[in-house]
Amino acid sequence: MKCTRCRKTQAAVDLPSHHSAFCPECFFVFFRRQVEEGIRNFSLLSPGDRVLVCVSGGKDSLVLWDVLMELGYDTEGLYIDLGIEGYSSRSREKVQSYAGTRGKEPIVVDLHAEGVPIPLAAKSIRKEECSVCGKVKRYFFNRVAAERGFTAVATGHNLDDEAARLLGNLLHWDRDYLSRQHPLLPGAGEGLVRKVKPLWRVSELETAAYGFLKGIDYVIEECPMSEHATSLVYKDALSLIEEKMPGTRRKFYQGFLEESRRWKEEGADEENAAALPGACAVCGAPTYAEVCSFCRLKSRVTNPGDVLKTFYGFQGRS
């Protein structure tokens, strides 16, 4: 099959959901345009931004970093060492070697040194590893960005991730999560930095093809702790539908973004309108509670008998 764009070269990437097939060069053009359009749709980034890109060593985040640099953004990479034996050192290596090829040195946060390696943290508070991990990562994304003067934090979530998350939120009718699911989470006050997902328009397959054709070396294994993650079930379910009806995943997620825009315009979300966060009494990070959820977690992991226990009753998000 010939490339549907230049009609000269043999196609290397077949994209049934776009009724297209591209040669490598045309695919790069297509991919960059999709990302640019995703950024423009919701004004995720502007040329003056200093962007902190959260890189795990997996394909999505390294592709994100790569494409943002190609688009001319001022970026640095942040790697969080989760303290998971074997997996963490292998993924850290991938991040460092990729960064090296672009003349960069990633910022590294080591959760062992911070006293909250994920396996220990999950065990201490008897919660699912992925939810603990998500909370700890979000905390450091924001903290590092705020401390070092970044204006945006970018993560590598792609269309498949966001559609799977939407399906999960809908299956549980989780109104609170639904109202906050978006490629753009605006910053607030001094300490809460804007969070963006510039890859929300591109699929996992497209991201993988970009990484492969660009020769980006990434860690292929999944995190060993995510083996039973429910998000993988939702992804499989959507893949099954997508296979029979190409384009469904995109319509599903874009349709949701359209709808949620309408709900917001109609003021249905007024009750969720964000008040400005206060500062955590322990670390100063922005939070809606007295002590931020990271500090509460950390005190439970490091000293279970801590005085902070009194704050455990506090409900609030941070």
Ligand SMILES: [Zn+2]
């Ligand atoms: Zn072509």
Ligand SMILES: [Zn+2]
């Ligand atoms: Zn705190």
